[in-house]
Amino acid sequence: MSEPRTKEREKELKKFIDSAKNKGQGFLKNALEWFKLNVGTKVISEELAQIPGKKGKSISHNIRRIFELRDEQGYELINHNDNVSSGKKLKVDEWILVKKEPNPKNIRSRGVNKRIMYEVFTRDDNMCQFCGRKPGDDDPFKPGHKIKLHVGHIIAHKRTYDKEVVRVERIDDMNSKAILTKEDFITMCNVCNEGAKNKDLEIMTPVAKVMKLRETDQKEIYSILKKKFS
Numbered sequence: 001m002s003e004p005r006t007k008e009r010e011k012e013l014k015k016f017i018d019s020a021k022n023k024g025q026g027f028l029k030n031a032l033e034w035f036k037l038n039v040g041t042k043v044i045s046e047e048l049a050q051i052p053g054k055k056g057k058s059i060s061h062n063i064r065r066i067f068e069l070r071d072e073q074g075y076e077l078i079n080h081n082d083n084v085s086s087g088k089k090l091k092v093d094e095w096i097l098v099k100k101e102p103n104p105k106n107i108r109s110r111g112v113n114k115r116i117m118y119e120v121f122t123r124d125d126n127m128c129q130f131c132g133r134k135p136g137d138d139d140p141f142k143p144g145h146k147i148k149l150h151v152g153h154i155i156a157h158k159r160t161y162d163k164e165v166v167r168v169e170r171i172d173d174m175n176s177k178a179i180l181t182k183e184d185f186i187t188m189c190n191v192c193n194e195g196a197k198n199k200d201l202e203i204m205t206p207v208a209k210v211m212k213l214r215e216t217d218q219k220e221i222y223s224i225l226k227k228k229f230s
């Protein structure tokens with residue numbers, strides 16, 4: 001393949017985009033194919049921005065997702081941040097796929113992928129497990145703002161005086177290469193997240209959680225328990 005920003009390369013890209021449009025596969029798969037066709041040579045943002053996603057449309061607003069190829073799939077994808085270690089002189093918005101095959105050792109658990117986030121939020125009923133706030137509740141410290149949910153990384157878990165207590169750390173401080181699952185995380189709101197530094201947090205008791213539920217859910221629990229104990 002030729003270098004980017006040449007007529008020849010433009011033709012190659014156009015051909016690639018036309019065939020990708022009919023495949024119906026996601027942006028990441030298409031982007032990866034384009035990288036593999038150009039392994040060892042530069043790929044630029046301008047090209048990635050034209051590569052189609054599932055519906056055949058490009059997702060130019062979302063090219064940062066290509067970092068998922070590196071962080072979640074282990075492909076050796078370098079950019080200007082790697083110039084020192086790679087000895088290349090890449091500009092911002094230039095990438096090189098170094099090898100066609102991914103290396104699972106490169107997979108970073110830094111950050112939480114969307115699947116884990118979804119699993120954690122679903123398990124926790126989309127509710128902060130420390131104060132019971134939900135998205136849509138007003139943020140008490142920022143007038144006009146709504147609560148946002150985060151996943152906190154559990155670094156210690158214990159029970160004291162019959163209470164379940166955890167210590168969590170912010171995800172962006174995390175640097176572990178261990179494989180993490182949803183059991184390593186807990187749903188917390190921005191208010192609790194901001195107050196969490198090096199402090200044990202009390203998880204709400206089951207009763208407290210029930211008291212925070214919607215009335216329809218509470219009524220359902222009530223009728224189930226009534227049946228059970230009458």
Ligand SMILES: [Zn+2]
Pocket residue numbers: 128129130131132133188189190191192193
């Ligand atoms: Zn909270």
